[in-house]
Amino acid sequence: MLEIKELHKRYPTGDPALRGVSLSVPAGQVLGLIGPSGAGKSTLIRCINRLVEPTQGQVLLDGQDLAHAGRQGLRMARRQIGMIFQEYALVERLTVMENLLSGRLGYTRFWPSWFRRFPSKDIQLAYSLLERVGLAGMENKRADALSGGQRQRVGIARALMQRPAFLLIDEPTASLDPKTSRQIMRLILTLCAEHKLAAIINIHDVVLATEFLPRIVGLRQGMMVYDGPATQVDHKVLTDIYGDEDWSSITDRLAGNTSTIANDFDDQMASLAAVG
Incomplete structure (x- = not known):
């Protein structure tokens, strides 16, 4: 379980990016973080694994406070904590394979990693994951030869x-x-359920x-202004998060998503039960 308690981040310019954010994410749950540009969404994600240093507060992962962990503990x-980046x-x-194996650097000694010598079990895991994300046979392609969707995979x-x-996932569909985008979201949720x-x-x-x-979860100006079911995101919630606007076109589409949300949630729970 992840618990964030009264997390603050103030940049050297004096501008506050996060103002007392508190939330918990139980094991197996996937939540969406929304809000306008500059609301603190990316800062919050990066404070969790301390790519950005929080100014105050706690980030507890299974009871360990990452916000105050020393170098070795961090x-x-x-x-x-895996991270999937926007870009x-x-x-x-x-190559694709070399990029995948870089995910094992935290477990590999310096010299073997320097010469790109990874255990056979890591290589087999990479092949398995490439097949799972739909990229079987592309292990020797260079990353710069891939499409945006392939890069995200x-x-x-x-x-x-x-x-x-x-997992911390920063704008996985922005580009x-x-x-x-729908394929990537479906893949992420399926893999989260499987693992x-x-x-x-x-x-x-x-x-x-x-x-x-x-x-x-909705952020505005570094503060959490909504935390609840997707089915309750309405005109008032969107105004609280983004400000005054005619949200009717979006709320009409959200209303059409209600049954889909419920079905997707049921599918996630069924997947978790099957894997378990």
């Missing part, structure tokens, strides 16, 4: 190479077309978020 904790964060000149597989307990992973997905597309994610 290194060990990061093994449990994929692949090494363009390396490599990023997902690389995160799973860590065998994490928790993708609508069809590919019993909890996750936070920072996503800017409200309709996509409410279609696939049963729980929504």
Whole structure:
């Protein structure tokens, strides 16, 4: 379980990015994090694994406070946290296989990793994950030869190479077309169910978020202003998160998603039960 308690982040300029955010994510739950640009969504995700240093508060992963962990403790904790980046964060000149194996660097000694000598079990895991994300046979392609959707699939597989307990996912569909976006969201949720992973997905597309994610957390100006079911995201909630606007076109689409959300949630629970 992840617990965030009164998390604050103030940048050296004096600008506050997070103001007392508190939330918990139980094992196996995937939630959507929404809000306007500058609301603190990416900062929150990066404070969890301390790519950004929080100013105040606690980040507890299975009881360990990551916000105050020392170098060794943080290194060990990061093994449990996979991250999927908006811009994929692949090494363009390396092959798909080499990018995947970089997900095992936290478990590999320096010299073997320097010479790219990984245990056979890691290589077999990489092949298995490539097949699972639909990229079988592409292990020798360079990352810069892939489409956006393929790159995101490599990023997902690389995160799973860590065998994490928790995923942080930053705008996974921001650069993708609508069809590919839905495929990526469906893949992420299926893999989370299969591997019993909890996750936070920072996503800017409200309709996509409410279609696939049963729980929504909304940030505005660094503060949490909504935490509840996707089915209750209405005109008032959107105004609280984003400000005054005519939300009718979006709320009409959200209303059409209600049954889909319930069905997706049931499917997630059924998948978890089957895997368990």
